[in-house]
Amino acid sequence: ACTAAAPLPVLGRDVRVPLVTGGEVTYAALDYAASAPALQRVWDDVAAYAPYYGSVHRGAGYLSQLSTDLFENSRKTVAEFLGCREADQVVFTRSTTDSLNLLAGVLPADTRVFVFETEHHASLLPWEQRSDLTVTYLDAPGTPQQAVDTLEKALATREPYGPALVCVTGASNVTGELWPVRELAAAAHAHGARIVLDAAQLAPHHPVDIADLDVDWVAFSGHKLYAPFGAGVLAGRADWLQAAEPYLAGGGASRTVARREDGGVAVEWHTTAARHEAGSPNVIGVYAIASACKALTEAGFDTLVARERELIAKVRAGLAEVPEVKVLSLFGDDADRVGVLSFVVEGWNSSHFAAALSAEYGIGVRDGLFCAHPLVRTLLGSDPQDPGACGAPEGRGTSLNAIRVSFGAGTPDEHVERFVRAVGEL
Ligand code: PMP
Numbered sequence: 001a002c003t004a005a006a007p008l009p010v011l012g013r014d015v016r017v018p019l020v021t022g023g024e025v026t027y028a029a030l031d032y033a034a035s036a037p038a039l040q041r042v043w044d045d046v047a048a049y050a051p052y053y054g055s056v057h058r059g060a061g062y063l064s065q066l067s068t069d070l071f072e073n074s075r076k077t078v079a080e081f082l083g084c085r086e087a088d089q090v091v092f093t094r095s096t097t098d099s100l101n102l103l104a105g106v107l108p109a110d111t112r113v114f115v116f117e118t119e120h121h122a123s124l125l126p127w128e129q130r131s132d133l134t135v136t137y138l139d140a141p142g143t144p145q146q147a148v149d150t151l152e153k154a155l156a157t158r159e160p161y162g163p164a165l166v167c168v169t170g171a172s173n174v175t176g177e178l179w180p181v182r183e184l185a186a187a188a189h190a191h192g193a194r195i196v197l198d199a200a201q202l203a204p205h206h207p208v209d210i211a212d213l214d215v216d217w218v219a220f221s222g223h224k225l226y227a228p229f230g231a232g233v234l235a236g237r238a239d240w241l242q243a244a245e246p247y248l249a250g251g252g253a254s255r256t257v258a259r260r261e262d263g264g265v266a267v268e269w270h271t272t273a274a275r276h277e278a279g280s281p282n283v284i285g286v287y288a289i290a291s292a293c294k295a296l297t298e299a300g301f302d303t304l305v306a307r308e309r310e311l312i313a314k315v316r317a318g319l320a321e322v323p324e325v326k327v328l329s330l331f332g333d334d335a336d337r338v339g340v341l342s343f344v345v346e347g348w349n350s351s352h353f354a355a356a357l358s359a360e361y362g363i364g365v366r367d368g369l370f371c372a373h374p375l376v377r378t379l380l381g382s383d384p385q386d387p388g389a390c391g392a393p394e395g396r397g398t399s400l401n402a403i404r405v406s407f408g409a410g411t412p413d414e415h416v417e418r419f420v421r422a423v424g425e426l
Pocket of ligand 1: 096098169171200221223
């Protein structure tokens with residue numbers, strides 16, 4: 001059982017890494033926002049299942065039946081975890097990026113898409129892949145209320161007909177700040193638009209309830225939810241999913257295929273989630289997600305959030321002691337956030353700083369632009385029109401980059417304490 005003071009057991013707690021100064025230290029994984037370590041419980045569940053592995057929906061043997069049951073029961077577990085409505089479908093994908101690209105593919109023709117410039121590229125870019133969609137980019141808001149007002153205004157000025165979609169993140173992968181999802185969903189629906197929640201950073205830290213938030217779809221990745229086995233989720237309304245062509249064409253998505261008289265083939269596609277899951281599915285990845293959902297639910301999000309708040313407070317207090325550190329924020333000091341925080345250090349190149357944290361302290365953080373270039377440019381006040389401002393890929397080795405520290409349910413106090421001490425010393 002987890003108490004407010006105890007991290008959940010994860011893999012990698014005892015990994016030793018060399019220090020440039022000689023000797024070695026246990027690795028402090030403080031890059032959960034990029035990819036979180038597997039929960040021990042997830043690893044145990046996967047290991048217990050692995051000998052029984054079999055094909056899903058493709059075999060008459062006992063292990064195929066067992067694997068098929070496990071796969072479909074995992075779907076139910078994820079639906080429960082997300083508080084899905086009766087008619088919602090849970091589609092298994094590879095990741096959040098995959099889920100949002102899938103959704104972009106099924107939008108009705110000429111859908112208007114509204115997205116804040118502050119989004120992760122996975123939420124920002126898939127809509128550009130279709131030439132018939134019109135994308136409206138919304139300026140970075142200075143407060144959560146301003147986000148709602150900006151969206152309201154944009155939606156109110158659109159033509160009052162035709163399909164529209166709002167795509168918004170629940171928690172920023174750069175600032176960790178929570179976005180007013182419920183209010184944005186209400187604004188979207190009031191103007192006849194639908195909304196998809198990018199919960200890649202939110203789901204590992206907070207309960208996400210589709211019905212309660214009243215969003216139309218939710219996307220998240222297993223590897224950020226302590227289940228790094230290559231699966232992701234798109235859950236939500238079935239109608240657009242089932243009216244569109246399958247994401248991938250192939251076996252599993254097709255119900256019947258027959259030669260036509262004219263020599264071609266006639267295909268009847270499934271109208272379940274299987275429509276978008278052609279090919280043999282990643283049953284291990286999907287089962288791992290279901291296992292993580294259960295583990296987090298059993299630990300209790302109240303407990304997890306309380307513990308994470310303690311860690312966030314420690315990091316914030318530690319960074320506040322160092323005058324050269326500037327924490328990046330859109331919504332200000334009082335913003336509610338998950339355990340994700342980016343900063344720059346005056347006099348330091350961020351890539352060198354992150355490298356020093358690794359080499360001298362065994363701490364793994366991320367540096368760069370975090371696949372959210374427009375947001376980081378805005379936060380750092382660099383010229384948004386200057387594509388050369390990034391220089392190297394992802395801004396590494398230039399002044400236009402930042403350092404991100406992120407943590408979660410598996411993080412021991414010692415890791416954030418070491419981090420705070422290291423920042424002060426550097
Ligand atoms: N959205 C957000 C907010 C993210 O942080 C990330 C991953 N950094 C993604 C989407 C994309 O997730 P994935 O790389 O698993 O597709």
